[in-house]
Amino acid sequence: MRPVLSIKDLTLHLQHSGKCTPVLSGITLEVMPGEIVGLVGESGSGKSITSLAVMGLLDVDGEARISGRIAVLGQDVISMAEEDFRRMRGADMAMVFQEPMTALNPIWRVGELMIDVIRTHHRKIRRNEAHSLAASLLADMHIRDVERVLQAYPFELSGGMRQRVLIALAFACHPKLLIADEPTTALDVTVQAQILSLLKEMARRHNTAVLFISHDLGVVSELCARLYVIKDGKIMEAGSTESVLLRPQSSYTKALLAALPEFSPPRQPLPINGISQISPIYHQREESRSGASSLLEVSDLHVEAKRKSMFSTRTSDTIPILKGVSLSLRPGTTLGVIGESGCGKSTLARTIVGLIRPTSGAVKFCGHQISGPGPTLSKQLRQGLQMVFQDPRSSLNPRMRVWEILTEPLLALGRISELERRQRAAVLADQVGLSKYGLDRYPHAFSGGQRQRISLGRALSTEPRLLILDEPTSALDVSIQAQILNLLLRLQDELGLSYLFISHDVSVIRHMADEVIVMRSGEVVEAGRAGQVLGSPRHPYTRQLIMAVPKVRQAS
């Protein structure tokens, strides 16, 4: 049997303004007909570049120098004329990308776009034939109201629905090779499970070879027969999924597996680069845990969004976001908030810190009412409550130096000299493990993990008692996530902090939280001790959520 995709010794250098950077070195991989093969790596490993090189879609600043061989269906695509290559794209080989929210043109109806693509490859097909072909493709994706989706603009569809449309588009001409580049990373776990089974089904039915690119070991473990592990443009390890995940040979794969929160006992530091970390002594924690009064108390919180209009004052134009959320957080502990996108978990965080005004209900912090229809948060109380956001790329001002960012919250508290600010910044940087970096630099000089340390340092600047962490590690790689989680555990121990930890990731919450609330459509469906809720869930939704999480095969 001949491989559908065969990459031999692919090396790629980027030539940009006199500098020559190696991106890929000696990539060799094969995908057989009907086989689903995983290419696993962290960001910057070269996995996406590899897939774009196969598709001939490399679009880089400067010049890309390629050597080696990429053969699709036995044809060398590197030396192929662009027009012939274009005809292969979409017909023999297709691709599904990560971000379904932006991958569809906002001003094209779904049906029009599908017809346009179908007619690109089948010139003789009439419009109405192409239309019915598009309808049957969507029906294959288990979409029920096919005609509505064909008439819809992308903004009228959910992320999961858009990804179905994009998969249908990729299968429009029954390609022999499908490259899926993190196709479910932007989706909720329950939707992810549906999309993965869909991909599996389509690949089996059409005997399509699939190169599945992902950073998520759980996903590839459930989906792929074989794996390639890639780092810094080199294949570190290859083999059957079982052997790679159960008996990893390379130290990188071992470290990657060890960094997963699900393989460590809760609240123990995660191994970094495969090296176990010393666990902190939980002295302060145990004391404060016994304290009866709660630090944060949210009772029956309601938030409604209003549609804005010049005329309308109708009250029917309000959409409920939070429908009576209650929670209580004891000092020195972590309360995990888990739920899928749109469940209101970020609104909850924003309401607690006072960025959103609730319609009714109360938020009590240290026994004082801080949010609600009544008086606003006083400066002194606000100091004790800080927030860390999800994406450290967009939550740091690119025009401020790091020491300025770290100490900016102090400006709101009163007069402070530049010298004092710089001294404070140095202390904070030390706390979050940034001490050896120049604090006069701007955020762009720092990596994603370092930037999240900066956000954390900024939140710590006012010496808060409570941190609201809104998906603090969701934009980070597994190994970086492990570092940040360890840091959070250490800070909690050293400073006696309390966390409200919001995440969609069950294993992260299981690792970090003492208590958990599960949210769905603005309501708390289940609450309790973390081990209990996530170990033996009572509510069907919690069960569904936990079942949907792809699990890495483990040696039993």
Place this chain on the structure above:
Amino acid sequence: MRHVRLVAERIIGLCLVLLGVSAITFAISHLIPTDVARMIAGDFASEEAVAAIREELGLNRPIWSQYLIYLRGLLSGDLGVSIQTGQPVLGDLLRHLPATVELAIMALLLAVIIGVPLGVIAAVYNGRWPDHVARIFSLIGISTPSFWLGLMLVFFFYGVLGWLPAGGRMAVEHFGFPPVTGFYLIDSIIVGNFSLFLDVSLHLALPSLSLAFLLMGGFVRLIRASMLETLREDYIRTVRAAGVGHWRIIVKHALPNALVPFVTALGLSLANLLTGAVVIEAIFMWPGMGSYILDAAAALDFPAIMGFTVIAAVIYVLANFAVDLVYLRLDPAQERRLS
């Protein structure tokens, strides 16, 4: 239904803008230290005569009452009587309006027809020679004063080559032709006079080209920038991965998206167009609003100046309303943001 509400909101907005414009022009005209009554009466008129005129014009009343009278006039379409021509200002403006609108529309069309393709080509060949050519062209367009360009065009095409007329809207032999709509291109088609149509087109060529040049450079830059941004979008990668052809992607999948910000700029460039027309009309002896308002300004003809300002504001608001409607066509997701 949502469109109805959108239109209703815009009409209310238009009324508010007009109220503001009328108040400001009224205030300015009263801040300028000239005695209108004295101007009308002439330098040698007696004090009694001047006082009589002042009484007749209502200049003795308190200022708010004068403004209310002015507003009441506005509502019934009465913009006052021009000091210079002795005719109602509204009639004067409407007589001059078609010439300017014809010139402006031609200029806008030329600027779009030349500027948009140039911008697209510059973006597609980003960094290569067609891009450099287009950018130099746009730089020249932006930095050349339109009066100088107009004079150069006259010098070259009329003076040296003798191909095109130097000014006016039509040749002497067509004078006396009774206008139907005032838009001579349309009028000549209505009456079926081909030689007149050709003559009017030739007369339009130089002034509209000079005026178009004023806008074109900006258009090229704008289209280039928004096209470059659009070509980097994920959805363009999607259709590239699906094998759709290069130019089809550019024209059908990218250009309509790139035009969205451009349409906004079109509405805003109307201000440039109107002020630019004043200069161009003076050079080419174009009997439009520009020439009229230039004369009015020189003669301190306040009713005419105020009337022009109000009319210009109406045109501006209406044009930007039209832009919003085009927006809805171009980007269906905008509807929620606008309404």
